[in-house]
Amino acid sequence: MENKASSDVVKEDDRKIFIGGLSYDTTENDLREYFVQFGEVENVNLKKDPFTLRSRGFAFVLFKSQEGANGAMKPDFHLIKDRQCEPKRAKARQGKVFVGGLKAEISDTDIRTHFSQYGNIVDVETPFDKMKNQRKGFCFIIFEDENVIKEILKNSRQTINDIEVEVKKATPRNDMLWGFPGYRGGGARGRGGGRGRGYGWVPDYPPHYDAGYYGFDGYGYDYGGYAAYNYGN
Numbered sequence: 001m002e003n004k005a006s007s008d009v010v011k012e013d014d015r016k017i018f019i020g021g022l023s024y025d026t027t028e029n030d031l032r033e034y035f036v037q038f039g040e041v042e043n044v045n046l047k048k049d050p051f052t053l054r055s056r057g058f059a060f061v062l063f064k065s066q067e068g069a070n071g072a073m074k075p076d077f078h079l080i081k082d083r084q085c086e087p088k089r090a091k092a093r094q095g096k097v098f099v100g101g102l103k104a105e106i107s108d109t110d111i112r113t114h115f116s117q118y119g120n121i122v123d124v125e126t127p128f129d130k131m132k133n134q135r136k137g138f139c140f141i142i143f144e145d146e147n148v149i150k151e152i153l154k155n156s157r158q159t160i161n162d163i164e165v166e167v168k169k170a171t172p173r174n175d176m177l178w179g180f181p182g183y184r185g186g187g188a189r190g191r192g193g194g195r196g197r198g199y200g201w202v203p204d205y206p207p208h209y210d211a212g213y214y215g216f217d218g219y220g221y222d223y224g225g226y227a228a229y230n231y232g233n
Contacts, residue, residue: 001169014066015042016090017073020058021190022046023083027057035061039068051199094122095146096151097169101139108135113139114160119148140170 019031028044035041046059063069077084099111112124125140143149149169156167 013090013092015064015069016060016062017069017091018060018080018088019059019080019085019132020088021077021083021085022055022057022059023081024055024057026055026059026081026083029083031059031061033116034078035063035068035072038063038071040064041068075213092145092147093147095143097141097143098138098143098168099165099171100168101163101165102135102137102139103163104134106163106165111139111141112158112160118143118152120144 001131008137012026022031026046028046031044031046032041035044040063041061042064043062044059045062047056049056055119060164061069061072063072072078077086099115102111107120107128108124111126112121115121116166120143122142124143125142127136127139129136152167153169157164158167159165
């Protein structure tokens with residue numbers, strides 16, 4: 001099936017550049033005023049630390065036209081507030097979904113075939129239970145473009161080989177757990193968290209989706225910076 005979201009983001013990526021090496025006092029207005037010489041600027045996204053609100057030294061500049069982005073890419077560097085800043089082409093971010101309720105009748109090929117209708121799949125992570133010598137009842141699917149996730153989540157219940165599975169967005173554990181009880185020792189301690197760190201409750205998930213920071217207690221499993229979920233295992 002043709003994915004409209006994916007085609008839209010390709011056009012946006014053609015108009016977007018990454019600019020790194022910025023001085024920490026550079027503002028979004030500074031960047032807008034500088035890059036307008038190459039073309040009309042639609043948006044400037046200066047990345048900041050979410051807790052200190054201090055600039056992280058890089059930003060994304062979105063032009064109204066591809067020509068503007070192309071022009072900004074011609075110099076090897078830009079001199080912004082007396083700092084040499086390197087431009088690069090912005091790339092689409094990968095997206096990750098959690099699929100729960102998998103049965104033995106659903107093969108890895110079945111999973112990949114079903115979800116490839118939404119977009120290009122980078123990898124399918126299927127955790128294996130060594131004690132039971134079988135695949136666990138869930139997996140993670142990594143897509144080349146995170147924008148396809150919106151289309152997938154329109155139907156959180158999907159059917160593969162006549163078996164209904166549940167689809168959720170996989171959120172990086174730091175995004176999910178920061179500020180929840182038990183994370184980094186803050187607030188009330190979570191149940192049985194490993195290494196003295198508990199885990200917090202994630203409101204968007206049913207009770208059996210306890211998210212483990214380390215996952216040493218048998219409730220959660222840590223895969224590549226994402227929290228996995230104890231889906232009936």
